[in-house]
Amino acid sequence: MSSFMETLQSRSDLIQEAFIQHIYLSFIALAIGIAIALPLGILVARYRKVAEPVIGITAIFQTIPSLALFGFLVPLIGIGTKTALIALIIYALLPILRNTYTGISNIDESMIEAGRGMGMTRSQLLWQIEFPLALPFIMAGIRTATVLTVGIATLATFVGAGGLGDVIYRGLQSYNNSLVLAGALPVALLAIIFDFLLKWIEKRATPKGMRMRG
């Protein structure tokens, strides 16, 4: 234990830098993932015929083991932050896309009919009815994607993109268990904290009138 504290102290520069890199990678990937998957989810909910193929494709990406996906990308794009981000975005897509789609297409048909019948435009329907009603689902998708991304970002080290994976990898190479732990603990902590935080936001995102549904 004391050796662990020593490691934390002596390697604090490395750990700190890796920590920031890790958060940076995860968040950029998530932001871009949301920016792609959210509109796409809304779009496929509107044109249901394309929903299955689009979700199917993202699901296929999801099944590729993460290390293998990084491996595929290196010969194509080379190494570096860009490669890591692309891989992370690909993993973030599916949960957000699927939940957005499910959230919107599960809305009771009578809501949509009532809205249309009262003279709401397409975009009024989307922003005043569909989006708020689907928001709890969408937030759940973002939560899953966040936890996933924070975990997988550990592998960014293999394409030279840094992150806490660096610390773990160095520890493994030098048989320094304390260093491995100094990388692994913050990753786990990050994932848990974000999960917790987003769960809270998810609850808040559930419209008050719907929390009463038993």
Next chain:
Amino acid sequence: MEVNIVEERGPSELIRFENIRKVFPDGTEALRDVSLTIPKEQLVVIIGPSGCGKTTLLKMINRLEIPTTGEVFVGDKAISTIDPVELRKTIGYVIQRIGLFPHMTIEKNAALVPNLKGWTKDKTTARIHELMIMVGLQPDQFLPKYPLELSGGQQQRIGVVRALAANPDIILMDEPFSALDPISREQLQDEIKYLQEKIKKTIVFVTHDIDEALKIADMIVVMKDGRIEQVGTPTELIENPFNDFVKNFIGIERINRKKSIGKRELQDFASYFDREWDSHYLEVEASMFVEEAISLLENESTKGLLVKRSNEVLGFVNQSILLRAMLAKEEVV
């Protein structure tokens, strides 16, 4: 832009369907050459078995359905020339499954169309309060609540308030009470009838429940297989059903289902009996149950009954007299 229907409508007719046909993409023909005029300020009930095209016809008025051929006019305006979004803001709409938005308070739900139309807050609030009182719900108590906190009957009252909020000339109601329990349903039927007399709107009401139709309608449109079978007042339909379908649909035998009336005696309805009769009708006792009389009258050879108490003849009844008596009695009760 606000579509003004009031100025352009004719003196007594408000909605006109001209040779409407509707074929759905899967090939089903929902409406076959339907022409119909709906007078203003009347409660018009469209009725028929499921799949007869009644809801499709209703939804053509606010352009939720588009005719394959033919045209719908509101006032003098062909509605295909009106922007659907603007058109719908001028037409109230109450749907079967209520369709209140669970994430909005009652107030937000009710104020939806006024807000879409850009009414001022004061005007909207005043209007909503007025309507809430009209449907018997305390504004201060109910407006801050959410739909799921209300009972089905209360929710559909809000549905009615929402439809009336922006003061439309036309209100469309698509089986609005069919999902409610019998007690709420009867109450709301009474209320809508009362409300219509008070506010003088044109209400187009779709139902499959003939009792409901006879109870609330000024005018009934009977439909079957995408065609209109008969149009008339409740009394006209009872007295002169145009064909067997209408006759069976309106049918006297359905009264048997109303146990409260079937178990009553004929003499309870004596004031409705006809005083003129021929002597060769079947004679029955005044203490006979209504349901027995009905089954006698369903027999083709029996055209009417002479109702007697001891040896005195109280009067003559046939199907339509009995039906009318039932209806009148129902309103009294």
